[in-house]
Amino acid sequence: MINSKKLSLGIFLLASFGVVLFIIFMPIFGNGRNGLEFSDDFFNSLAKGSSNYMSEMRELAQSVAGTPFAVDIKMDSPDQAQKAEKLFTHAGATVVVTGTQLKISGGLGKVLTQAVNDAELLFNREREKLQATYGFAGRDVVKLWWTSLKKVADALTKQKAFKQARVINEVQERALEPGYNFYGINPSKVSENIGLLTFMLVFYVLYTLWFGYGIFELFEGLGLGAGKPVAKKEV
Structure with a gap:
């Protein structure tokens, strides 16, 4: 049996849900962004603000200061090998390149400190300094640090x-990856955005319930809801 009151409420809830969804997809949230893009930028900004471990990673690199290492690694191409040579040479290591092969020796602490410093420059959107130092794009510098250090850690x-390899892995995860992934994003602190963060989280929960309740009322109004089971009489 159709319940017109519940049906009307369901239609109203779903229609208003659609109106809000239409507004969310309008480019009215600053810089030509829609609501989803604004939300992505906001949460990425908070993530970047809480992912700056550069100082800690610099201290970690210093924990292996004076630790010598010598490895042979193979890059994917001669061009990549030549670029990797620039990174390690700038960090004070001795590098011999033969095609795609690199023979590297030096101080691990110095190399990792330089990698962290370069990651921090990119993290702070100063890729031009990396370009000026190495002669190729700043993001490519940090990506190549990650790639080549992975090979060093494996070697x-x-x-x-094992200790030195673990230190390299941590520098990759907590310095190089944030530096590369968060390039171009303005960092924000959660403590400075409590109001907006709370609103967005509460809105997300309420908006989800809004849709679910609208569907529920619509089906109830159409008589398709889950009613009480009819008790069978025993003969």
């Missing part, structure tokens, strides 16, 4: 230098 693991 050190084979040498059973």
